[in-house]
Amino acid sequence: MADWNNDIRVVISIDFGTTYSGFAYSNKLNPEHITNDTWPDRIGQLKTNSVLQYSDSKFTQVSEWGCPALAQKPSRRNQKKNGPKPVELFKLHLGNMPDSEKPPIPKGLDYKRAITDYLREMGKLIKETVEMRWPNLDFMSQVLIVMTVPAEYSEQAYAIMRDCAHKAGLIRTKESEKLQFSTEPEAAAIYCMTVLKEHFLTDVGTNFLIVDCGGGTVDLTTRELLADQRLGEVTERTGDFCGGTYVDKEFIKFLKRKVGDSAIKLLEEQNYGQLQYMIQEFCMKVKLPFTGVKKDYKLFELDLEEVCPVLKQYTTGAAKAKLEKDEWIIDLDFETVKSFFDPVIGKIIRLVSNQLNNGNDCSAMFLVGGFSESKYLQRRIKDEFGMQVKNISVPKQPQAAIVRGGLEYGLNMKTIKTRVLKWTYGIELSPQWKPGDPPERRISHNRIDIFSKLVSRGTVVDVDQEFGKDLYPSIEDQTAASMKIYKTPETDGKYPNEPGMEKLGELILDFPESYLGYNRKLRFTLTFGQMEIRAYCTNQNGKSVDAMFNLEL
Incomplete structure (x- = not known):
């Protein structure tokens, strides 16, 4: 390892995600792994939203970041329009998708500026957190930052991330070796390697499949356990856009059928915070508890007056008459909720099947990422592949797998031995x-x-x-x-x-x-x-x- 690494006292891993981001840190001399769970307006969650709210339309200053920038609990008395719309999904502009499919960025704001601003806000919290724990720490000289990135990033994307991290004040120079990158699939694999012992899988040559189910994407990679706690890659990484937020998109499609396309469009344009609050209510009370077992499900009544009262102003015609009759309550029954999941889970199952059919015996399959906590997804995967892979499990804190794997990588950068x-x-x-x-x-x-x-x-x-x-x-x-x-x-x-x-x-x-x-x-x-x-x-x-x-x- 290069001489610069001798100065490092603390390793920080940053998982800058499309929809959610987080960080973890550890002291090299006492490597207790700490995943941050204290965010603006939120305590106890391992990630916060990758969202910015600017104070004005010229984007001169960030007023909120993370969860407070996105969701606003509605007030029946105050139905004023929002200020500037939150800026989100800006990370997608670094990917290789066609420009026509990339989410719009507000006029007057460059996506690189949004990434820089987000990293700056997160950086302030990171510095405050680690310097509170180690007051004598020289952040620029004694900290190694590992940033996890999608596997398909180009050379240009890496260069942009370096430039943004430098402008955000995370590193002293753009070329600093104290910023290192790890791909998200590799970080997930390193995390899963640490739990192999729990499953009595310690033999050299053991193959295991990691299915990283994030918010936007699902990535799969098959790894081999090598001697000296190192990892090899067995097959090429595969993936698709079928993460947990696509269940939310199916929910919005359902709402459009109930209140009309124009009502949802107006809600997105003028009261985006209420829309996001309603989606978060759906996630917490319907999506996360859903097991896919009919007898476990209790009919959920979505009370629009409670979670999104402004929709009453935007709904017209027959849709309004029907909802007034139903007292603005929409029933979400079992089959309806199941229909939100099935197209998304169907894609994931096809991805897993293709990986397993590459001819490499898998001793274990680990589901990681926030969406992997879905009991319905877990059950479908086990039903489909339980005979083919005997050990299918979800490690502890699966939503933090990438950020914790990035931390492990920073502490031992020789973990990865081979790549495909x-x-x-x-x-x-x-x-x-x-x-x-x-x-x-x-x-x-x-x-x-x-x-x-x-x-x-x-x-x-x-x-x-x-x-x-x-x-x-x-x-x-x-x-x-x-x-x-x-x-x-x-x-x-x-x-x-x-x-x-x-x-x-x-x-x-x-x-x-x-x-x-x-x-x-x-x-x-x-x-x-x-x-x-x-x-x-x-x-x-x-x-x-x-x-x-x-x-x-």
Whole structure:
């Protein structure tokens, strides 16, 4: 481990999530793991909402963050419109979904600014919390921050997160090594590894599946227990948008059928806090207790006058007449609530089935993430896969699995030993064009640019494993060489500019002793580190160049 790590006294793990965020911390000398449960206006919860409320329409100052920024208990006397609408789901702008599907950001506010502002507010609470516990702590010098991120993040997303963390005051410089990243599936796996002993699964070679059921996404990864409490990755990560908030979306669709689309639209635009309060009431009193067993279910009466009185103003026509007759009470019976869950759980079951059908025997399956606490989801998973996987369980505090796994990673960054590559990596070469090659690809000096593969997607690589290639001059008197590095989602490729190819970067190095002509070589290597790829090239005189890229898994 690098020398900078010797200064670290405290490790802090931040799980900055799409819908909920949290943090945990530990002192390296006395590694008691503490997950924060004290938030603005909330005590006892392990996460708070990833939401901001600004004081004005110019977004000059954050007035609320977390839960208070989102949900407002309605008052029958005060039915005024809200101030500026809360800003949420801004993390999704870092992902690889099409721009058309990304949630809107208010005009005048950049998503990077929203991320920075949220991290700044959380950072204030983090500093206050750890410095209260360790008053002599030098935060910038003696704290290592591990931030958990989605596995599909690009190099650009990592760079943006670093920049936002720096501007938020969490690290001294943007390049600081005291900010490290761990992917969310890896963090979940590390957390689950700590509970394997509870299930008497300690044999090297044991495979286990982690199903991380978050608010927005569900991610799956199969891991192998290796010697010395290290982990290997067995299969490529899979996932989809089928987290717990999609049950809430089904509930809103149901409400639209009861009060009308226009009423819900007006509620979203003018009284968003009341809408969110109603959703939270649904979650606490209906969604969380729902077991999927009919005899356990008691009919729930949703009293709109109590949880969302302003809807009475927005509902018109036949819908209003019907609700007035029913005294503004909507019955949520068993089959209705079950219909909210079934499309979402159906997707999760298909994801699990695909992972298990990859041919690797699984000794255990761990459900983590906030949605994994759903008794109905647990029962459906056990009913579907109980014969295939004997040990299916939900670890303690599953909603904190990622943040606690990130903490474990920060305390021992050698936990991850192997990874399965999601990309094929290679470099551009320019050999002689020959008959049979595409004529339109012929370039100067009778050459052709091709993609030369170094390592294929699906390859299991050790941390710090190298993949190398000897390179020779394309031109006899060549005095410098350019190494262009590419990745592709395909298992191989032919040309650097074909569909799917993405340029990672470029290294330029002197090619000395031109009088030797073609009898010269460079040594080029890619090394897969903890969360970065290192590209390295050296010439026969010992001169070298290198570059770092984030490892997108």
